[in-house]
Amino acid sequence: MKTFRKLMKCPNCGNVGEFEYLGSRDVNKNGEVSDIIGSASMWISYYRCPNCNYIDVEFSPIGEEPDVPQEAFREVGDNRREMGN
Numbered sequence: 112m113k114t115f116r117k118l119m120k121c122p123n124c125g126n127v128g129e130f131e132y133l134g135s136r137d138v139n140k141n142g143e144v145s146d147i148i149g150s151a152s153m154w155i156s157y158y159r160c161p162n163c164n165y166i167d168v169e170f171s172p173i174g175e176e177p178d179v180p181q182e183a184f185r186e187v188g189d190n191r192r193e194m195g196n
Contacts, residue, residue: 115183119158123165130158130167134187135177148173157187 116129135156139148154171156179171177177184 115179117158119160119167119169121160121162121165122167124160124163126160126162128161130160132179132183132185133157133159133166134185135171135179136186136188140188152176 115132117132118128119130120127121130135154137152138144138155139151139153142150144153151174153173154175154177156169156171156177158167158169159165160167169177
């Protein structure tokens with residue numbers, strides 16, 4: 112698997128650097144938030160701060176896939192690989 116990094120600012124330590132992409136999951140996969148957004152998908156992606164190891168999140172717009180290259184994309188969560196492995 113190719114490692115993907117994204118320039119972000121850590122809300123925990125204030126570091127600006129290349130955060131490591133850990134994975135993404137569709138928070139509406141099983142209809143958890145369907146009463147709010149209907150049947151559309153809503154992806155959340157997880158990134159790790161290189162300075163303090165804080166895990167930050169980024170939401171994709173409703174109905175859109177995460178902005179992650181296909182070769183680095185990992186789906187995590189229910190019945191998927193654990194993040195960071």
